Amino acid sequence: MLFPIIRTFQKRWYSSSSDIIAKAMVYSQYGKPSEVLSIHTHPLPALTPSTLHLRFLASPINPADINQIEGVYPLKPPFSTEHIQSNVPVAIGGNEGVAMVVAVGDEVSGIKVGDWVVMAESGFGACTLCFSVVEIEAFTTASKTSYFPFHPGTWRTHAVATLADVQVIPNEGLDFLQAATIAINPSTAYRMLKDFVNLQEGDFVIQNGANSSVGQYVIQIANAWGIKTINIVRKRQVNSLPRVLALSTGPLQYHLTAIGATHVITDEELGSLVNKKKVKEWTGGKPIMLGLNCVGGKGATEMAKYLSNDAYYVTYGAMSRQPLTLPASLLIFKNIYFSGFWMSHWGKTHSRDARAEMLYDIATMMRNGRIRGARLERVEWDTRVDDAEAFRSLKTAIDKGISSFGNGKQVLVMI
Incomplete structure (x- = not known):
C-alpha cells in the first residue's frame, strides 16, 4: 500500500517494502553460538516519515554477546519476527557497533545521510556488565522503561531505526573500527x-x-x-x-x-x-x-x-x-x-546532549592519539557470497570471541 507524505513543493511516496536486501546473524534458541547462529536474509522495511535506514560499518564481538546467545547473560534480547520477516521468532546477535545513515524520513531532523551513529538504547548498542537478573528487573520496573529499542542487535548489514535509537558521533579523522567500540x-x-x-x-x-x-x-x-x-x-x-x-x-x-x-x-x-x-x-x-x-x-x-x-x-x-x-x-x-x-543506567538518565558531548570528547582524544583503542582484529563479512559460505568464515571469529584467543577483539566489518 502506498500513501503520500505532503509537503510544500515536495511529495515523497512510501511503501511497505524496501529495495535494500539486509542480512543479519540470528538465533532462534540459546546454545553454542557456532551451532545456533545463522545468517538470515530479508528485505529491509521501507522508510517511513519518522524512521532512518542504517548501514552497519562494523560491530565487535564482545563476551557479553556470546553469553547472551548462550542464554547465561542477565539481559536477553527478545525473540521476534518483527522487521526481519523470519518464519520463526529470532534474536539478532551483537550489542555494539557503528552504522552510517543511508536514508532519512521527511519528518526526521538533526541527522543526515552520511552521518555515523552508535546505538542510543541499552539493548541495541550498549551492553551491560555482570549484574543479576533481579537487579536488572528492579531497575526496569523502577524506571518503567524497556531496555529494548526499535529492534535490538548489531550483527547485521542494515537496520531501520528512529532518531531516538541512535546517537550521532563525529567521524572526521576517526577510524570506523575505533568508532565501533566507542559507546561502552x-x-x-x-x-x-x-x-x-x-x-x-x-x-x-x-x-x-x-x-x-x-x-x-x-x-x-x-x-x-x-x-x-x-x-x-x-x-x-x-x-x-x-x-x-x-x-x-x-x-x-x-x-x-x-x-x-x-x-x-x-x-x-x-x-x-x-x-x-x-x-x-x-x-x-x-x-x-x-x-x-x-x-x-x-x-x-x-x-x-x-x-x-x-x-x-x-x-x-x-x-x-x-x-x-x-x-x-x-x-x-x-x-x-x-x-x-x-x-x-547513565544513558537512561541523561540527555542526548550530554552523551553527544562525551562522545565528542572521546573521539577528539582518539583522533589526537591521546587514547588508543583496544587491540582489534578485523573480520570481513562478505555479503556478496552465499550465506552459508559467509558464515563459515565468520564462525572462526565467533570461536575466537568465545576463547579470547587471537590478536585482539574480533570486529565484524560488513563489505
Whole structure:
C-alpha cells in the first residue's frame, strides 16, 4: 500500500517494502553460538516519515554477546519476527557497533545521510556488565522503561531505526573500527573519572582490573587529564594466558606503563605493609579520593583500605563473581561512599546532549592519539557470497570471541 507524505513543493511516496536486501546473524534458541547462529536474509522495511535506514560499518564481538546467545547473560534480547520477516521468532546477535545513515524520513531532523551513529538504547548498542537478573528487573520496573529499542542487535548489514535509537558521533579523522567500540568501554571509563570526584591534575585514582578494556581506558583518559593512576593486576603465571597477551606481570606492567599508567602493582601485594608504605611514598601523602572496582572479592576489599576519608569507591563489575565485603570502619570512621556504575543506567538518565558531548570528547582524544583503542582484529563479512559460505568464515571469529584467543577483539566489518 502506498500513501503520500505532503509537503510544500515536495511529495515523497512510501511503501511497505524496501529495495535494500539486509542480512543479519540470528538465533532462534540459546546454545553454542557456532551451532545456533545463522545468517538470515530479508528485505529491509521501507522508510517511513519518522524512521532512518542504517548501514552497519562494523560491530565487535564482545563476551557479553556470546553469553547472551548462550542464554547465561542477565539481559536477553527478545525473540521476534518483527522487521526481519523470519518464519520463526529470532534474536539478532551483537550489542555494539557503528552504522552510517543511508536514508532519512521527511519528518526526521538533526541527522543526515552520511552521518555515523552508535546505538542510543541499552539493548541495541550498549551492553551491560555482570549484574543479576533481579537487579536488572528492579531497575526496569523502577524506571518503567524497556531496555529494548526499535529492534535490538548489531550483527547485521542494515537496520531501520528512529532518531531516538541512535546517537550521532563525529567521524572526521576517526577510524570506523575505533568508532565501533566507542559507546561502552571508553564511555564507562570517562564517566567514572568525571562524575564522582572533582579530580584535578596531579590527583590519584586507584583501580583493579587495570588490564581490562575499561581499565586501560581509565589509564589513558586519566593520563590525558593529568590524573595519576595506581593500577592493580592479578599475579600472572606464564601458562595461564595466550601468547598474544602478557605472559607475566613484567610485560603487562610494561604495556600499562606505556599507555600512561603511573604505577602498577599486583593483587598479592595489596595487603602487605611494605606496599602500603610504598603507595604513601608515591602519593607524597596526597589523598586517594577515587577507587574503581570491577573484580570484587578479597582484593577489592583490600583496595578500599587505600582510600582516604570521604573518598568514593565505585563498582562497575564483578569479574571474580565474589561479593564485595566491607569493614564497617570504612563506612563509620573514614566515611567512604560506595556506589555502583552502569553505563546503561547513565544513558537512561541523561540527555542526548550530554552523551553527544562525551562522545565528542572521546573521539577528539582518539583522533589526537591521546587514547588508543583496544587491540582489534578485523573480520570481513562478505555479503556478496552465499550465506552459508559467509558464515563459515565468520564462525572462526565467533570461536575466537568465545576463547579470547587471537590478536585482539574480533570486529565484524560488513563489505
